[in-house]
Amino acid sequence: MNASTTLVYDGSFNGFLTAVFVAFDEKINVADIQKNDQSQSGLFSETETVFTHVEKAKRVWNGVRNKSHNAISNVYFAFLSEAEGVEMMLYTYIQKLMRTKNGKYLDYSDSTVLYIDQLAKKVGREKHRMEAFVRFQLTKDEIYFANIEPDFDVLPLISKHFRDRYADQKWLIYDVKRKYGIYYDLNHVEMVSLNLKDIHHNKTIKSDAFTTEEYEYQTLWNNYFKSINIASRINPKLHTQHVPKRYWKYLSEKKEAV
Amino acid sequence: MEYFQAMNFDRIREKLNILADAAKYDVSCASSGSDRVNKGKGVGNASKMGICHSYTADGRCVSLLKILLTNHCIFDCAYCVTRKSNDVPRAAFKVQEVVDLTINFYRRNYIEGLFLSSGIFKSPDHTMERLVAVAKKLREEENFNGYIHLKSIPGASDELMYEAGLYADRLSVNIEVPTISGLKLLAPDKKHEDFTKPMEKVKNEIVRYTSERKIIKSTPKYAPAGQSTQIIVGASGESDKDIMYSATHYYKTFNMKRVYYSGYVPVTHDSRLPAIGSQVPMLRENRLYQTDWLLRFYGFSIGEILNNQHPNLDMDVDPKLSWALRNLHHFPVDVNTADKRLLARIPGIGMRSVDKIIKARKFRKLNWDHLKKIGVALNRAQYFMVCDSRHWERRDLDADKIKGMILQHSSGKFRNQYSTQLSLFN
Numbered sequence: 001m002n003a004s005t006t007l008v009y010d011g012s013f014n015g016f017l018t019a020v021f022v023a024f025d026e027k028i029n030v031a032d033i034q035k036n037d038q039s040q041s042g043l044f045s046e047t048e049t050v051f052t053h054v055e056k057a058k059r060v061w062n063g064v065r066n067k068s069h070n071a072i073s074n075v076y077f078a079f080l081s082e083a084e085g086v087e088m089m090l091y092t093y094i095q096k097l098m099r100t101k102n103g104k105y106l107d108y109s110d111s112t113v114l115y116i117d118q119l120a121k122k123v124g125r126e127k128h129r130m131e132a133f134v135r136f137q138l139t140k141d142e143i144y145f146a147n148i149e150p151d152f153d154v155l156p157l158i159s160k161h162f163r164d165r166y167a168d169q170k171w172l173i174y175d176v177k178r179k180y181g182i183y184y185d186l187n188h189v190e191m192v193s194l195n196l197k198d199i200h201h202n203k204t205i206k207s208d209a210f211t212t213e214e215y216e217y218q219t220l221w222n223n224y225f226k227s228i229n230i231a232s233r234i235n236p237k238l239h240t241q242h243v244p245k246r247y248w249k250y251l252s253e254k255k256e257a258v
Numbered sequence: 259m260e261y262f263q264a265m266n267f268d269r270i271r272e273k274l275n276i277l278a279d280a281a282k283y284d285v286s287c288a289s290s291g292s293d294r295v296n297k298g299k300g301v302g303n304a305s306k307m308g309i310c311h312s313y314t315a316d317g318r319c320v321s322l323l324k325i326l327l328t329n330h331c332i333f334d335c336a337y338c339v340t341r342k343s344n345d346v347p348r349a350a351f352k353v354q355e356v357v358d359l360t361i362n363f364y365r366r367n368y369i370e371g372l373f374l375s376s377g378i379f380k381s382p383d384h385t386m387e388r389l390v391a392v393a394k395k396l397r398e399e400e401n402f403n404g405y406i407h408l409k410s411i412p413g414a415s416d417e418l419m420y421e422a423g424l425y426a427d428r429l430s431v432n433i434e435v436p437t438i439s440g441l442k443l444l445a446p447d448k449k450h451e452d453f454t455k456p457m458e459k460v461k462n463e464i465v466r467y468t469s470e471r472k473i474i475k476s477t478p479k480y481a482p483a484g485q486s487t488q489i490i491v492g493a494s495g496e497s498d499k500d501i502m503y504s505a506t507h508y509y510k511t512f513n514m515k516r517v518y519y520s521g522y523v524p525v526t527h528d529s530r531l532p533a534i535g536s537q538v539p540m541l542r543e544n545r546l547y548q549t550d551w552l553l554r555f556y557g558f559s560i561g562e563i564l565n566n567q568h569p570n571l572d573m574d575v576d577p578k579l580s581w582a583l584r585n586l587h588h589f590p591v592d593v594n595t596a597d598k599r600l601l602a603r604i605p606g607i608g609m610r611s612v613d614k615i616i617k618a619r620k621f622r623k624l625n626w627d628h629l630k631k632i633g634v635a636l637n638r639a640q641y642f643m644v645c646d647s648r649h650w651e652r653r654d655l656d657a658d659k660i661k662g663m664i665l666q667h668s669s670g671k672f673r674n675q676y677s678t679q680l681s682l683f684n
Contacts (some may be wrong), residue, residue: 220267226275227282228314230314
């Protein structure tokens, strides 16, 4: 029996997959898989740092994908949840997938499978929410700009949706919490980091970064939102269930409510 | 990219307030069912599953910019806020104004597209022509590939309905009143055929285009998200059976994608209708939607749920539980062996759980713990099923007893509305 080892990786998805590769390849008895900025050494385990290696990562990716497309997307989505301890759960999940017959990812009576499936669903829900709740504001240099603050790291997941849809306008979506954004320049989407002076959410003070028409359209949208309300059907509980309060500060129709 | 003159925004805002307010009683806001792609690097595409960009304070999805082109109307339908005799402020958008609003809202990711309806001015054809003009302009001049839902104006000609389907993703005519006698009473200007003729035309074109696409793949789309209609609930004294048999008829005869049920919100003083201030029948609306789902996704037929012995749905329990209580001889069902159709009939098990159960039970026999984690509502399901466990409901309980126990151990969102009935079972 090998002594157990904690694998430390750089926090990237490829880094994590490399760690999985190393664990399989070297038959390591894994105690934990941790990001390098949060690693804690265990009392009875050794620590080994894994350097991200795209080819190795790709082999794990392909191995899981050959088992099932659903499974690899579950792995990616669940990883982006940034949930505590998700790496170990994913490692167990991948182990189970590789060891058992095909279709293991459908075994909802296995607690690891069900956990990963439900976690991936949560991230999927957040992705869908961000596709809905992004509110672009037109800057004076003709870029449609939006701040978001999603529960999970969903920017890599929503990039395609926005690129397909808004193909003829420049746009930038910036994750305030994780301090990076995606920018579309009419040709490609690229990752950017910005030195934002202030976060552009619902403030009553107008920023001179945006066009005057921008505020006119926000007012129109805000008015529209009020006009479609049916007072005799009001149901605040259902409303906040669909639009949780933590998102309100980035929704222009919620300006007064914040 | 900015179209309105700065001074015009105030006037646009007034119009928007009037014409959005008048359109809000149409509950459909679906943007699903179309997979139109963004061609030629234009603006927009349709999301197959639809996206709700926001929700109103009453919890309805806001997916589309839902407005009337105008609320001027030559008709006088009793249930309608826009009726000719109602004293409300009137307004009308120009075609270009609707186009500009749609594009600018869309580019800011407020909406999935446009839902354009209208009061009927001059004539049905004159009105329909303007609606089509908006859609055509969006598609051809703005290269807009987002979602467009157009209202089919009752009485519009076949030619215009044909053209509408070339630009729109969805078309709908609201029949509003489920019975012909009710229609005579509440909308004396409209004939039943005025509603069904455009539906028939659109249905036939969809069938024709679908079969042509099988041979020629490049056949253009015709109303890819299909047709829908809306029935008002609680305006003309109809039973749940009247409503659901009528809905079933529209699903079958016109291949409707959706029938919407809209609890009547009193908007005018009229002796034929519930008075202003009467409660909106939201619970009843909810039960009708549940029934609609049972018919479309759970394999129930209408006669099992509503018939002459049971012309109205139970208000205190959902229609599936209500059916199960009347049909205890089908239960208990063994979740480890029963087929899909039977699993779907167990109260507390939805289609998602059915799917998970079928996949999971290939690996091992499922017990209560598995089922709970999968998401089965055991508080209801436990009386109607057995699984891999020695514990199940062995007592010979009758329907009233089971119903009482379920109600005692659960809480419903509408419970306070029928608390007087509930006390009977406690």
